[in-house]
Amino acid sequence: xxxxxxxxxxxxxxxxxxxxxxxxxxxxxxxxxxxxxxxxxxxxxxxxxxxxxxxxxxxxxxxxxxxxxxxxxxxxxxxxxxxxxxxxxxxxxxxxxxxxxxxxxxxxxxxxxxxxxxxxxxxxxxxxxxxxxxxxxxxxxxxxxxxxxxxxxxxxxxxxxxxxxxxxxxxxxxxxxxxxxxxxxxxxxxxxxxxxxxxxxxxxxxxxxxxxxxxxxxxxxxxxxxxxxxxxxxxxxxxxxxxxxxxxxxxxxxxxxxxxxxxxxxxxxxxxxxxxxxxxxxxxxxxxxxxxxxxxxxxxxxxxxxxxxxxxxxxxxxxxxxxxxxxxxxxxxxxxxxxxxxxxxxx
Numbered sequence: 001x002x003x004x005x006x007x008x009x010x011x012x013x014x015x016x017x018x019x020x021x022x023x024x025x026x027x028x029x030x031x032x033x034x035x036x037x038x039x040x041x042x043x044x045x046x047x048x049x050x051x052x053x054x055x056x057x058x059x060x061x062x063x064x065x066x067x068x069x070x071x072x073x074x075x076x077x078x079x080x081x082x083x084x085x086x087x088x089x090x091x092x093x094x095x096x097x098x099x100x101x102x103x104x105x106x107x108x109x110x111x112x113x114x115x116x117x118x119x120x121x122x123x124x125x126x127x128x129x130x131x132x133x134x135x136x137x138x139x140x141x142x143x144x145x146x147x148x149x150x151x152x153x154x155x156x157x158x159x160x161x162x163x164x165x166x167x168x169x170x171x172x173x174x175x176x177x178x179x180x181x182x183x184x185x186x187x188x189x190x191x192x193x194x195x196x197x198x199x200x201x202x203x204x205x206x207x208x209x210x211x212x213x214x215x216x217x218x219x220x221x222x223x224x225x226x227x228x229x230x231x232x233x234x235x236x237x238x239x240x241x242x243x244x245x246x247x248x249x250x251x252x253x254x255x256x257x258x259x260x261x262x263x264x265x266x267x268x269x270x271x272x273x274x275x276x277x278x279x280x281x282x283x284x285x286x287x288x289x290x291x292x293x294x295x296x297x298x299x300x301x302x303x304x305x306x307x308x309x310x311x312x313x314x315x316x317x318x319x320x321x322x323x324x325x326x327x328x329x330x331x332x333x334x335x336x337x338x339x340x341x342x343x344x345x346x347x
Contacts, residue, residue: 053065066091066110067110140164148181152185176344183331215321245318246321251263251312257303258303268318268324301333
């Protein structure tokens with residue numbers, strides 16, 4: 001009797017497996033769903049394991065684990081595939097605790113392997129440049145140049161250029177890229193996890209050259225404008241399609257990290273021009289800090305590249321507002337003492 005039950009059990013199991021395989025073979029959407037779920041669980045498992053190595057700063061074990069992760073990903077599809085994001089996230093996690101040259105050297109094979117899969121990972125070029133900087137400065141320079149091609153406005157590559165220059169004057173031409181481009185360049189947008197901000201859900205897809213305002217806290221209705229230059233005040237006018245009483249307005253942007261955002265001469269217009277006294281407002285933000293403020297101007301300091309909202313709340317309501325105007329200026333703060341670029345100009 002027991003033997004018969006065993007036979008029935010395994011027969012039923014084989015039938016279920018056969019039916020499942022047949023159904024997955026026929027039903028492509030289901031097959032993709034199952035595959036996606038399995039990959040998601042595997043990504044989460046690896047990220048958890050790498051998190052443990054990160055806590056203990058065990059770069060050797062993390063490197064071995066990520067290399068196995070990469071080879072496993074290639075079983076499903078060679079080259080860049082939908083598992084790459086998880087690999088980069090895990091690599092970014094452990095690299096966030098890499099401080100010394102030895103730490104980066106232990107991770108070097110991972111960076112090389114990722115670069116073999118795709119050359120579109122901005123941060124990986126910086127990590128690889130750091131790992132190579134002690135024994136192959138020419139290859140290191142090539143990866144810094146590639147990072148600049150992916151984004152001339154993101155600061156991470158400039159920080160690495162400055163770090164290497166402090167130890168090796170051979171990259172003086174790359175230091176010039178910091179002095180000439182960093183303070184004036186919008187190109188490339190803020191960079192997300194793979195190459196550009198299009199991989200993350202920022203306002204304006206991470207573009208550095210756009211910002212917007214919203215009325216009365218409604219961020220679903222934005223009025224956007226283009227910033228054409230850094231370091232100078234520019235005037236902006238926002239004309240609304242319908243008049244509306246105004247209690248507050250927001251300025252919305254993913255600002256450069258480490259920049260000064262100055263705003264002055266705010267005027268709200270109905271049947272007359274109402275210039276706002278900033279001392280009579282409540283001015284605050286999601287993430288920035290107020291450096292200075294008087295009755296006409298407020299200066300914010302931004303601290304990261306994520307979306308931010310500068311908020312201007314009124315003590316009184318302005319009726320039937322059809323237009324807002326103000327002047328805005330963005331300046332990037334230096335990453336190294338100013339004399340470095342000054343000395344380059346003199347030489």
